[in-house]
Amino acid sequence: MRVIIVIMMVVFVVVGTSSGQEIILTSEKLINSAYQLQEIHEKVGIQSDIVTVEQIWDSYSPVEDPLVSGYSTEQVYDSYNYTLALKIISFLRTVNASYVTILGDADIVPPSYYAKLIFYEPFPTDFFYASPDYDLKPDFAVGRIPAGSEDEAEKVLGKINDWLSDIGSGNYVNAALIGMRIYAAPYSIERETIDDYEVWQGETAVKLLEDLGFTETFNTTIALQSDEEWTSVKQTFDEALSGGYGVVFHVGHGIPYALDSDDGGMYTTRYMNMLDKRRPLLPVVLSSGCSAAAFDEEIRDIYLPNWAPGLWSEFLLTNDAGGIAFVGFTGTTGSDYQFSESDGFVEVAGVKHADNILIKTLKNLPGNRLGDAFKAALEEVKSEENIKLNPSTEVEEWKLRVYLEAETKFLET
Numbered sequence: 358m359r360v361i362i363v364i365m366m367v368v369f370v371v372v373g374t375s376s377g378q379e380i381i382l383t384s385e386k387l388i389n390s391a392y393q394l395q396e397i398h399e400k401v402g403i404q405s406d407i408v409t410v411e412q413i414w415d416s417y418s419p420v421e422d423p424l425v426s427g428y429s430t431e432q433v434y435d436s437y438n439y440t441l442a443l444k445i446i447s448f449l450r451t452v453n454a455s456y457v458t459i460l461g462d463a464d465i466v467p468p469s470y471y472a473k474l475i476f477y478e479p480f481p482t483d484f485f486y487a488s489p490d491y492d493l494k495p496d497f498a499v500g501r502i503p504a505g506s507e508d509e510a511e512k513v514l515g516k517i518n519d520w521l522s523d524i525g526s527g528n529y530v531n532a533a534l535i536g537m538r539i540y541a542a543p544y545s546i547e548r549e550t551i552d553d554y555e556v557w558q559g560e561t562a563v564k565l566l567e568d569l570g571f572t573e574t575f576n577t578t579i580a581l582q583s584d585e586e587w588t589s590v591k592q593t594f595d596e597a598l599s600g601g602y603g604v605v606f607h608v609g610h611g612i613p614y615a616l617d618s619d620d621g622g623m624y625t626t627r628y629m630n631m632l633d634k635r636r637p638l639l640p641v642v643l644s645s646g647c648s649a650a651a652f653d654e655e656i657r658d659i660y661l662p663n664w665a666p667g668l669w670s671e672f673l674l675t676n677d678a679g680g681i682a683f684v685g686f687t688g689t690t691g692s693d694y695q696f697s698e699s700d701g702f703v704e705v706a707g708v709k710h711a712d713n714i715l716i717k718t719l720k721n722l723p724g725n726r727l728g729d730a731f732k733a734a735l736e737e738v739k740s741e742e743n744i745k746l747n748p749s750t751e752v753e754e755w756k757l758r759v760y761l762e763a764e765t766k767f768l769e770t
Contacts, residue, residue: 376547380452380497382486383460390510391460394502397517403456408439408448410466418717419443423491424746425757428471428479436656442467442485449489449497456728457486459501459606460510461687462671464655466501472759475751480688481653482761487732493746493760495735498728500682500765501672503652512675516639520681523637529603532575533593533640535616536560536764537582537609558584559608561694562712565705566606569720575604582609590618591628596655598629598678601636603642605680606719608692608712611646613654614665614672630666632678641767642673642680643718644694645711650685651766670766682727684718686711690759710759714738731765 377699379398383391388409395405420443446469449457459466468481487495504510536559560581566572581594594616597605609617650670651659659668666672673679692712697704708716717734718727725733738744738760748754 373540378454379403379451379456379458380454380462381405381407381458382466383407383412384410385467386465387460387504390504390514391429393509393514393715393759394458394460397514397521401521408617410461413444413448414441417444417447417696418644420447420489423470423472425470425472425474425761427473432591436464437471437732438467442469442645445469446485446489449486452497454497457497457499457532459483459486459499460504461501462503462505462655463653464505467656468653468758472758472761473695474748474761475754476758478689479657480649480758480762481656482687483764484761487735491746493739493744494731498726498732498765500672500731500767503651503766504675505655508542509675516674516681519634520639523600523639526637528601528636528638530574530576531578531602532571532604533564533570533578533580533597533602534563535580535590535593535605535607536563536700537590537607539610540609541615555674558692558694558712561705562606562708562716563610564707565694566719567718569716590620591624592616594624594628596631597640598642598673598680599632599635600639600678601626602640603638604719604722605640606715607642607644607646608715609644609646609647611644611685613648613651613659614661614666616644616646616649617668626666626669626672626676627664629676629679632676634678639679639681641682641684641722643684643715645686645715647689648687649764650683650687650762651689652764652766670725670764674766682713682765684763684765685732686726686762687764688758688762690762691755708741709750710756711763713742714759714763720759727767728765731763735760735763743755 381391455766469485471479473479487497522567539558580590603694615623618624627692670683690711693709695706697706718731719735721730753765
């Protein structure tokens with residue numbers, strides 16, 4: 358499971374609760390949309406400066422490579438402009454800001470790096486734009502709006518304006534929690550499992566949110582795979598992605614164009630393409646599904662069937678229905694749940710890795726911008742799980758991989 362956070366500068370519950378300087382990082386190809394985005398953000402209290410990759414290319418030199426194993430050369434990905442990525446990092450080392458919003462897909466603004474850690478599968482990460490000094494502590498809240506053209510950007514801008522108008526509906530208090538049955542974490546330190554093959558990890562995540570008081574704060578709809586009703590899971594997705602919800606939380610398998618919906622069934626972008634927005638307010642969607650936050654089909658050959666209208670995280674934002682933001686992972690990811698026994702009952706004692714990032718983001722979200730909530734979650738996980746830049750064991754390498762995979766895609770911070 359890889360985490361990608363799509364940040365649209367989402368203001369949750371309280372619009373404009375804080376103000377901060379923002380860099381809108383884009384290209385001359387999308388400059389008109391960038392000016393419109395700047396105007397929208399300034400209306401909610403964020404003063405923005407627009408900087409283009411063309412300006413950065415002419416004015417900055419590339420910095421040193423990140424100290425992480427990876428596919429860092431253009432010989433690996435002919436379409437990956439690694440030199441531009443290093444120049445962007447060089448520019449960001451000079452910036453005094455709170456937010457960086459990337460307006461553009463991977464072809465327009467390249468990922469900050471392609472890391473190659475455990476499993477040896479390369480995955481894109483924007484994390485080194487958030488931490489340009491490479492110390493693994495995010496200096497900025499970074500989110501990407503993966504628009505590839507002015508037409509796509511215009512559609513996204515329309516969704517942002519609608520979302521800001523809809524926030525007064527009060528529907529942000531509605532949440533959908535979807536828990537699926539998935540495999541045990543491959544690098545679980547204690548290898549805690551309920552049986553020899555898999556755990557009810559999605560349901561465990563929902564139970565943990567209940568223990569943390571989430572269901573007391575939100576009006577929650579819960580769909581669990583143990584009900585053995587795939588239609589209830591699919592119907593929950595259909596309902597929430599048609600509007601009227603503030604949050605959708607999903608723990609299950611993922612692929613670049615779909616999320617886990619039942620044994621062998623996936624909720625694909627084709628299903629989402631059939632939806633219309635029917636109620637005010639589209640949700641912030643969080644999922645630990647593997648590769649659901651992939652955003653680099655312009656660079657990598659990501660398999661998409663001919664009937665799939667696009668990558669999950671991108672289509673979620675550019676479709677009329679869907680969501681206003683996505684927090685997820687760009688590649689293979691996983692979580693590790695700990696359990697304890699008390700008086701004959703099994704309790705959830707804690708969680709690590711992917712779901713830990715998502716749950717901490719949710720905990721920090723009420724009253725804060727999504728970018729701030731995600732940044733705070735990363736800081737907490739880095740400290741709590743002791744994420745290291747130079748891992749010496751497979752477990753440490755796995756922790757670093759999941760941490761770097763986390764990504765935010767959003768329309769509004």
